[in-house]
Structures are given as structure tokens and as C-alpha cells.
Amino acid sequence: MSSKTLCITADLYEYMLSVSLREPDVLRELRAETAHDEKANMQISPEQGQFMGLLVKLLGAERTLDIGVYTGYSSLCIGLALPQGGRVVACDVNREWTDIARRYWRKAGVEEKIELRLAPARQTLEHLLERGPQTFDFAFIDADKINYDTYYEYCLQLIRPGGLIAIDNVLWDGAVADSAINDAETVAIRALNRKIHAEPR
Structure with missing residues (x-):
């Protein structure tokens, strides 16, 4: 069993749409x-x-x-x-x-x-x-x-x-995982992701 989500290639993405999208x-x-x-x-x-x-x-x-x-x-x-x-x-x-x-x-x-x-x-x-x-x-x-x-x-x-x-946009095209990217939008999304992860409500 895989320990992580399968990476989506362009071909796999097109296949997924062809058999799921209506x-x-x-x-x-x-x-x-x-x-x-x-x-x-x-x-x-x-x-x-x-x-x-x-x-x-x-x-x-x-x-x-x-x-x-x-x-x-x-x-x-x-x-x-x-x-x-x-x-x-x-x-x-x-x-x-x-x-x-x-x-x-x-x-x-x-x-x-x-x-x-x-x-x-x-x-x-x-x-x-x-x-x-x-x-x-x-x-x-x-x-x-x-x-x-x-x-x-x-x-x-x-x-x-x-x-x-x-x-x-919670992954923001991968920017949230890149510590070198710290524009205001990316920082805001990272902060919200952390907040939701710890959210007790």
C-alpha cells in the first residue's frame, strides 16, 4: 500500500477527467x-x-x-x-x-x-x-x-x-511548501493552514 498520494502526471490528469468529469x-x-x-x-x-x-x-x-x-x-x-x-x-x-x-x-x-x-x-x-x-x-x-x-x-x-x-488555493501551486517564498499571500495561506490544522472548533 502506498504511503502517500499518487503524483498526478499530465497524462494521468487527462485520463482522470476522461472517466470522471461530466x-x-x-x-x-x-x-x-x-x-x-x-x-x-x-x-x-x-x-x-x-x-x-x-x-x-x-x-x-x-x-x-x-x-x-x-x-x-x-x-x-x-x-x-x-x-x-x-x-x-x-x-x-x-x-x-x-x-x-x-x-x-x-x-x-x-x-x-x-x-x-x-x-x-x-x-x-x-x-x-x-x-x-x-x-x-x-x-x-x-x-x-x-x-x-x-x-x-x-x-x-x-x-x-x-x-x-x-x-x-490552500497549497498555492506549491508555494506554501517553499520556505524561500514569503510574499503576503503565501504567508497568509500558510498561517491559515496551520490554524485550521490546530483548530479545536
């Missing part, structure tokens, strides 16, 4: 349009989106948070996985990107499930917490890395017992 056309089209944007690397991968949708379904989630929308792929994955009446509160500050997101949410028929909050995420999360703690089932954090810890702390209060917080 990406709806609307998600594929959104990825294709986003690929032309200079910030396209901010979009989650299709297998991440599919896995997140599975988590939402397994949780039986109805109230969800998407912190960091970009062009809407993650929100769309969540929206497609939610039952009728389910809700995504989607937090972002960029209207240009979220205009693309809205177009695809509408095309997929899930626009009524997604409530876009165009404001700093911290402000939105504070307002949500004022309405009461433990009111959400699932949260996905994928916004500015410097504030990851802040978003995590809010989510700990907003997510119900038995709910789930998913966080993107």
Missing part, C-alpha cells in the same frame, strides 16, 4: 469564455466544481456562500447542485466579471437561486451574521488571500454544525 455545456461554455481573460487562472477547475457540487448534494445543503465569484463558475456549480428553493449568496466586488456570471446563471436557469452581493465580502458577511449565526450549510472561500483568515472566522460563525467550509 461537465454540463453551460459550464463548459463559461470556462471557454473565461479562458480569454487575463485573470483566467483564478477560475476553479471543472473537477473542483463537480466535486463541490457533489459535496453540496451530500450535505443536503440549501443555504450556501460563495466568497469570491469571478465569472461565476463556482456559483453556477453550487446553484446547479442545489434543490429548488436553495440559495447561494455570492460575494464579489467586480461588476465586469459578475456581469459575465449573471449571463451564465440566467442561461443555466439558476439565476433565481443566486443572490449577488457586490460589496466587500467582509461587509456582506458581517451583515449576514447580524441576521443570526449558523444559518448556512456550506461555504466556499476563494477571494483575496490576505483576508482568508477573516472570511474563515466569519464562516465558522455562519455555518451550522455539520456544515462544511471549502477553501481554494
Whole structure:
């Protein structure tokens, strides 16, 4: 038995997608349009989106948070996985990107499930917490890395017992394991990883 996770080669990655990924056309089209944007690397991968949708379904989630929308792929994955009446509160500050997101949410028929909050995420999360703690089932954090810890702390209060917080970029393309890399974003992610590892809550 192997003592560590198998390294993923390019060929193995393509094979994995070929036998596991079932990406709806609307998600594929959104990825294709986003690929032309200079910030396209901010979009989650299709297998991440599919896995997140599975988590939402397994949780039986109805109230969800998407912190960091970009062009809407993650929100769309969540929206497609939610039952009728389910809700995504989607937090972002960029209207240009979220205009693309809205177009695809509408095309997929899930626009009524997604409530876009165009404001700093911290402000939105504070307002949500004022309405009461433990009111959400699932949260996905994928916004500015410097504030990851802040978003995590809010989510700990907003997510119900038995709910789930998913966080993107925790390995930061391997930078977290390189002691020579100490930019503010990498340092922030390392600190959060250590905190979560020791988290008693």
C-alpha cells in the first residue's frame, strides 16, 4: 500500500477527467469564455466544481456562500447542485466579471437561486451574521488571500454544525511548501493552514 498520494502526471490528469468529469455545456461554455481573460487562472477547475457540487448534494445543503465569484463558475456549480428553493449568496466586488456570471446563471436557469452581493465580502458577511449565526450549510472561500483568515472566522460563525467550509488555493501551486517564498499571500495561506490544522472548533 502506498504511503502517500499518487503524483498526478499530465497524462494521468487527462485520463482522470476522461472517466470522471461530466461537465454540463453551460459550464463548459463559461470556462471557454473565461479562458480569454487575463485573470483566467483564478477560475476553479471543472473537477473542483463537480466535486463541490457533489459535496453540496451530500450535505443536503440549501443555504450556501460563495466568497469570491469571478465569472461565476463556482456559483453556477453550487446553484446547479442545489434543490429548488436553495440559495447561494455570492460575494464579489467586480461588476465586469459578475456581469459575465449573471449571463451564465440566467442561461443555466439558476439565476433565481443566486443572490449577488457586490460589496466587500467582509461587509456582506458581517451583515449576514447580524441576521443570526449558523444559518448556512456550506461555504466556499476563494477571494483575496490576505483576508482568508477573516472570511474563515466569519464562516465558522455562519455555518451550522455539520456544515462544511471549502477553501481554494490552500497549497498555492506549491508555494506554501517553499520556505524561500514569503510574499503576503503565501504567508497568509500558510498561517491559515496551520490554524485550521490546530483548530479545536
